[in-house]
Amino acid sequence: MITAQAVKELREMTNCGMMDCKKALTEADGDMEKAVELLREKGLAKAAKKAGRIASEGLVEAYVSEDGKVASLVEVNSETDFVAKNADFQAFVKNVAKIVADENPTDVEDLKTKKYIGSDMTVEEALRDKILTIGENMNIRRFARFEGAVVTYIHGGGRIGVAAVFDTDVADNAAFAETAKDVALQIAAAAPAYLNKDEVPADVIEKEKEILRAQALNEGKPEAIVDKMVMGRISKYYKENCLVDQEFVKDPDLSVSKMLAAKGKEMGGTIAVKAYARFEKGEGLEKREDDFADEVAKMAGK
16 A cells, blocks of 8 residues: 555655656555655656655864864764754763774774773763763764865754865965865765765666666657767766866856866966765654654663
């Protein structure tokens, strides 16, 4: 049985009509991802981002070392927006970002074993202390760390965060910093899934080709030209999803790579994005519906 909630969720993901969503879910036996594919094949929906709905609270925070050569980006989740605005919680997230930069942990579990700033506690113990003090479940979800010519950007008071590192030989640090900041803004605004074409997994492209081919045939296009159309649309996929191929938000006549080439030339060198991370608060998470008091007790080891 297809529920009204499932239809509503599919509508939110695709912006398609209610009946189209219900038919797609029925045909897909309730499989949400398959239903999205069916709607796309019929030309009714654009690609739905796998990140899904943003449903958790918390903060994304960035940190850059004093020498400007190390940057970190962290996401710490809370149950409510009220806690995310708590000064004690905000200070905790900032400290976690600094620890990531200073200690270079391998993963979140390793991060939790590091000494917390200004105390004898570990990060995990400090997290449990915050849970007990604030009275709400919290979780260190993820982090990224870069070394070199780095830049960070936080948007919307911690809703979206970006950290990136560049390959560059330009001597004008101020001019480079301005260009790097523009790239960080681009990443925040356009949410590229990949840095370049080489980073897109082969299975992702094959699945995209399948969908685009079915879409073209459903549009009544002749079989003889379908493959050519698919390749053209794959090029558009790269332009929408790969950072260096995206239209530069401040000048749509240029791609990001062309903008960087021009800026590098102006500065007497080269600038290229080496890697980046973009975190959006609560990305892909659903609201917790547990009993908060029980969860706090579990986290506190009771």
